[in-house]
Amino acid sequence: MTGPSLIVAPSLLAADFARLADEARAVAADADWLHVDVMDYHFVPNLTIGLPVVESLRRASDLPLDCHLMIENPDRWAVGYAEVGAHNVTFHAEATADPVALAKDLRAAGSRAGLAIDRDTPVEPYLELLPHLDLLLIMMIKAGFGGQEFLPELLDKVRAARRHAAAGHLELRIEVDGGISEETIVEASAAGADAFVAGTSVYGAHDPAEAVRRLRHRAEQAKVGTLDAGGSEG
Numbered sequence: 001m002t003g004p005s006l007i008v009a010p011s012l013l014a015a016d017f018a019r020l021a022d023e024a025r026a027v028a029a030d031a032d033w034l035h036v037d038v039m040d041y042h043f044v045p046n047l048t049i050g051l052p053v054v055e056s057l058r059r060a061s062d063l064p065l066d067c068h069l070m071i072e073n074p075d076r077w078a079v080g081y082a083e084v085g086a087h088n089v090t091f092h093a094e095a096t097a098d099p100v101a102l103a104k105d106l107r108a109a110g111s112r113a114g115l116a117i118d119r120d121t122p123v124e125p126y127l128e129l130l131p132h133l134d135l136l137l138i139m140m141i142k143a144g145f146g147g148q149e150f151l152p153e154l155l156d157k158v159r160a161a162r163r164h165a166a167a168g169h170l171e172l173r174i175e176v177d178g179g180i181s182e183e184t185i186v187e188a189s190a191a192g193a194d195a196f197v198a199g200t201s202v203y204g205a206h207d208p209a210e211a212v213r214r215l216r217h218r219a220e221q222a223k224v225g226t227l228d229a230g231g232s233e234g
Contacts, residue, residue: 006223007173007195008216009033009066010208012057013048013146014199020053023203024061030212033066033087035177035197037146040071043095044144051077055084064088066197068116068177070143071095075102082111090114090137090175093126100132107134114175118143123157127164130172135195136161140188141178146199150179155191162192182218189222 010031015023024034036054041047058065064087069078074091075098081089089111096102103113114135117123119142130136138157141148158174165172175195176188185196198215205211 004032005194006189006216006219007032007175008212008219009035009175009195009197010202010212011035011037011146011177011197011199012203013037014203016203017049020057021060023208024057024063026208027202027212028061028063030209030216031063033195034061034063035066035068035199036086038067038069038071038081039144042072043092044070046070046144051080051084054081054086058085066090066175068114068137068197070116078102079105079109082106082109086111088112088114088135090116090135092116092118092143094118094121099126099129103129103132114173116143116177117157119151119154123160127161130161130165130170131168133172135173135175137175137177137197138193139178140176140180140184148179150181150184152184152187155187158188158191158193180215182214185215185219186222189219190225194223 010027039046039048066088067081067086068090078089078091089106106113112134115133116137118139140150140154173195174193176193177197180196180198181201202208202211
């Protein structure tokens with residue numbers, strides 16, 4: 001897989017929305033991606049930011065933007081995020097009838113294509129779609145609000161996806177989102193995740209950049225421990 005072996009993506013959902021550019025700069029030297037939660041108050045009961053803000057962030061930060069669209073009708077809106085320069089555009093499996101077609105459209109528009117699986121959605125029906133994707137985002141909480149408690153039982157989805165990706169020799173990022181802290185990132189990394197969205201644990205810290213470094217260190221330790229133990233990443 002190209003790029004860093006592990007990705008830490010601070011989530012702006014936990015940042016100060018009045019200072020988004022400054023909050024992005026605070027982690028610029030240590031983060032890999034900047035995670036942007038787009039919510040429309042329809043797919044989830046929360047309203048955050050949309051395309052104009054993402055376009056402004058693209059100009060304000062050199063960090064690749066990891067856009068997570070928690071919106072209805074992503075077939076209509078998702079390509080716009082790719083066109084303004086988002087690195088990843090991830091849409092929800094529950095919101096589209098043809099994930100493969102939308103993934104193709106996103107790649108054609110210049111971004112990487114991601115599929116998100118919400119808390120109550122089984123991953124198995126989507127495993128055969130993984131060759132068409134660059135990223136699989138598995139929610140560790142119910143999508144819609146930050147600050148929720150990590151649900152360790154959802155790591156079974158991560159393990160299943162990692163096994164499937166490994167069996168097919170796929171170049172796929174498996175990202176986890178929700179309740180990621182210095183403790184839970186160890187479990188998620190050991191289960192096979194290699195990209196981690198962290199909101200409160202980064203922007204709730206006194207030093208967000210140091211928090212990113214500590215999260216990365218913990219995830220790397222867990223990954224090495226898994227491999228040293230003789231197990232697969234899944």
